[in-house]
Amino acid sequence: MPLHPEIAKIVATIPAPPPGPIDPAMLRAGEESMVAPLGERLSLHSVEDAMAGDVPVRIYSASEASAGVLVYFHGGAFFLGSLETHDHVARALAKETGLTVVAVGYRRAPEAAFPAGLDDCYSVVRWAAENLVAVGGILAIAGDSSGGTFVATVAGIAHDDGFERITHQVLFYPSLDLDFDTERYPSLTENAVGYGLETAGLTPFNAFYIESGADPADPRVSPIKRADLTGLPQALIITAEFDPLRDEGELYAERLREAGVDVTLTRYAGANHGFVQNFSWIPEYYRAFEQTAEFLAKP
Template identity: 70%
Template sequence: MTIHPEIAKVLRSIPAPDGSPLDPVAMRAGEAAQVPPLEDRIPLHAVEDTIASTDAGEVPVRIYTPVDADSYGLIVYLHGGAFFLGSLDTHDHVARSLAKETGHKVISVGYRLAPEAAFPAGLADSYGVVRWAAEQGQALKWNGRTLAVAGDSSGGNFAAAVTAMAREDGFSGITHQILFYPSLDLDFDVDRYASMRENAEGYGLETAGLKPFNAFYLENGADPADPLVSPIKRVDLSGLPQALILTAEHDPLRDEGELYGQRLKEAGVDATVHRYAGANHGFVANFSWLPEFYRAFREAGDFLNGTPSDRPA
């Protein structure tokens, strides 16, 4: 299927890269300027900013409560942004949609970013908040049944790595993982996956841009050969929580997400992989205003709540 016409329209308006070095401060400011005003966001029962006290330190979090209820399943959400972009504000709409469509309380993590924070600071923050959420179960009205981790792009990388950290740490509380077009292999060999060449140019995220965008992370202690940096390199995936992996047809990272799902299945993990036709990398964060892509949040709800998905076969 060709790229969705609305995505194509947006892509045509984006200027081509001029080859100048990436400026994290300027790029973050540009992202912040695009955050919609509060009155234009999805209303929920409650949204609260607080600090999670973790073994990694004090981590800012934003807690989204969809409705007034006696108890909730929990989702710890890790935003994308190539490890150096993204924030609680830039991905506020994603967290709100997750809460609304799953009925779960969402805890969005303001983890430390590269290059200011070297590896494994952001990952340690993310895992620390998962443990904090479990420890704060009574205060959060956790139902004691569902504790999911979810993330998009580099946040999907963190979500996958966090499940492995939990297994190694003997923490069995994580019940589900939801990975939206995850970045799981930071060895950017263009011949490693067919999608790296098939979707190399013209779809927003370009194969040639992967190295410079991820350099802030990789040049600050993150080794692509480390399974905590490239989760797909983990040899033993058994015992990890059940997974929902949503990939995009026109994404250089498509094949690594789908291979990870296949490897989870081979390791005995219940894993569902769904490729969204006509979509590009970032479709959940950037194009969820299109009904066919907003459906990803409902699919996440079906996955967590054990209900049949309404997605096309």
């Protein structure tokens, strides 16, 4: 199917990027200015800002009872995104899953060099296991785009450390290979222009992270390069039809299956990169939250 008409209307209004270097402060301010006022956000039983050690987190509960915890890593090419810009995503995850959602305010490039943000995400998962998850309870991790990078990497690091508490991993249109050679995946060419995220923008937008010391050949940076995927938690991987990153997410699902990991892979037709954050007001794309809930209900 073609790009969803509601998405196409908005994509058509996106201006060309300004000439010159990317200004992180300007882009962050632009994102923050679009956040809905508190009174217009989905109401939950409780939303609390806290600290997980040295890392700021926001904890969401849809009710007093919870079967476990979902630790959520926001996207934003490792330099954008925040607890505020992705607050609506965390609220929807809490509502639909019934789990306690812990959103992570990890350190971002270029101010914080690799692996600061990754370390923050992993430390919050360990903190949640120690402080919020009952014995036998769910401890899931989820993330969109570059947050999906952190999900895949944290799952691998935890396994290598012998930390086997993570029960599920959820990756929304993940960025799994920071080698942006356009010959690597057909979707980098097929979806290169006209769908919001463009292939030509991948290198400059990820430059802050890479220039901070994140080597694309390192499996902690490009988790699709991890040699051994056996023993990782069961995975839900959601991709978008018109996303340059589509094929790497789907290849990762295939590699996980080959390693014996239980994988659910869904490609959302008519969707573009970022649809969970930007277009979940469209009913067929809000479905991603409902599908996440169904997946997390699996033993």
